[in-house]
Amino acid sequence: MSGKEFFVNRYEQLGWEFQEPSPRQAIRINISNAKGKNLEQRLASRGVELETITFLKHGYWVLRSKVSVGATQEYLLGMYSIQEAAAQIPATLFTDPKGKLVLDACAAPGGKTVQLADLMANTGAIVALDVEKRRLAALSNHLERCRIGNTIVYNFDAKQTSGLGLKFDRILLDVPCSGNFVSDEKWFTRRTIKDVERNAKLQREILTETVKCLRERGEIIYSTCSLEPEENELNMDWATKNLNLRIEKMDFIGQEGLTNVFGQQLDDSVKLSRRLWPNETQGFFICKLTKRRNTV
Amino acid sequence: MIKPVTDFAGRLNAKIILNSQFVVEKEGRYYLLKSELRSIARNGFFYAGLFLGKVKKHKFFPSFVLLKMLAETEANRIIVDDKAAWLFICGRDIFGKRITALHGSRRKGDYTLILNSFGECLGFGRIIGDIDAKTEVVVKNVSDVGDFLRREK
Numbered sequence: 001m002s003g004k005e006f007f008v009n010r011y012e013q014l015g016w017e018f019q020e021p022s023p024r025q026a027i028r029i030n031i032s033n034a035k036g037k038n039l040e041q042r043l044a045s046r047g048v049e050l051e052t053i054t055f056l057k058h059g060y061w062v063l064r065s066k067v068s069v070g071a072t073q074e075y076l077l078g079m080y081s082i083q084e085a086a087a088q089i090p091a092t093l094f095t096d097p098k099g100k101l102v103l104d105a106c107a108a109p110g111g112k113t114v115q116l117a118d119l120m121a122n123t124g125a126i127v128a129l130d131v132e133k134r135r136l137a138a139l140s141n142h143l144e145r146c147r148i149g150n151t152i153v154y155n156f157d158a159k160q161t162s163g164l165g166l167k168f169d170r171i172l173l174d175v176p177c178s179g180n181f182v183s184d185e186k187w188f189t190r191r192t193i194k195d196v197e198r199n200a201k202l203q204r205e206i207l208t209e210t211v212k213c214l215r216e217r218g219e220i221i222y223s224t225c226s227l228e229p230e231e232n233e234l235n236m237d238w239a240t241k242n243l244n245l246r247i248e249k250m251d252f253i254g255q256e257g258l259t260n261v262f263g264q265q266l267d268d269s270v271k272l273s274r275r276l277w278p279n280e281t282q283g284f285f286i287c288k289l290t291k292r293r294n295t296v
Numbered sequence: 297m298i299k300p301v302t303d304f305a306g307r308l309n310a311k312i313i314l315n316s317q318f319v320v321e322k323e324g325r326y327y328l329l330k331s332e333l334r335s336i337a338r339n340g341f342f343y344a345g346l347f348l349g350k351v352k353k354h355k356f357f358p359s360f361v362l363l364k365m366l367a368e369t370e371a372n373r374i375i376v377d378d379k380a381a382w383l384f385i386c387g388r389d390i391f392g393k394r395i396t397a398l399h400g401s402r403r404k405g406d407y408t409l410i411l412n413s414f415g416e417c418l419g420f421g422r423i424i425g426d427i428d429a430k431t432e433v434v435v436k437n438v439s440d441v442g443d444f445l446r447r448e449k
Binding site for chain 1: 307328329330332333336337338340341342343344345347359360364365366381382385386412414416441442444445447
């Protein structure tokens, strides 16, 4: 069970008509470093033409550029990051993260970690984990370039988070996933339904472990760049029924989460999650969860 | 604990005040941890707080975070024009005619920070010639922020 026809047929059953995506390059301003620097004007003088992304506070589409936006002085000085537009959404959904203890459980290469630190104005603390040591160099470079001072990085498996002995106010779970065809042109030939199922299982394991380290009434933002409901709505339905988590309403673009997946009826609250089918952005799924009070 | 950092600052004629309680050395790498991180830091971290630099083969290599901190002191510095700023982050040296301002030492062999026209620190170099010699390389590039790109390759 693989191949383009198989997956496209699934998407049609879920209500989306396949279309070739037209993703656009996006950047995100690091306010802590760019404040008062007239960044837009400086980039314009280098031939970088930007357009505000209407659904993001600090995001811009790169319309055209005479230079590589990954090699300007402003980039190297940490004033902005290159970050896909949909990927800029999850970190913005936490309620008041300033001064909090935040876990970024699957952090490398660090785009969302840096964004979180910026949203926290470098207050509080972020514990950033990644199980793959080779990816930590990119994460560390990103933190150094953007002069992030509130983050500690461990080569650590999110499935063992309780070993840190910490309780977090906020947890970002941008979990390992199957990805989607927008960011990987060979995706349809690489992926099978077995991969999807394996990733969905891993995601549940990470959820189960990290919830143990979430303070009462703490928040989790769960996100994937997968279009497959096993990794998204089905996992959220499972989490509400098994982990004493509640799905919270969010206010941003995208479609409601699916509540009927291939004939399986899910908890109605799953529709509060958001699904972005590929268009200007890559495909993405986001859900905000809180830990119910008086639970184990 | 913080001697390599303060010694390096001294080579730029700068003084830096760091609370040694908040500086952690791990495998030759120096990190400045704020109190919130200090209280939760466990052994075996990979990276923490502000990276100040590393000692390798008895030599200290400053981070760009530290260079920025030093740029906010009275450290030696030269400001270069836009063309030289671009060439510098590509790893090139500085010609005398590209210097628009200088603060601190002009002495051969001394370190100096390199700043762009916005006053932002792009790295540092070593003075190797007469600063007033317009057509010669006068500052040799030691380290520049273009290193972030070179590391990824």
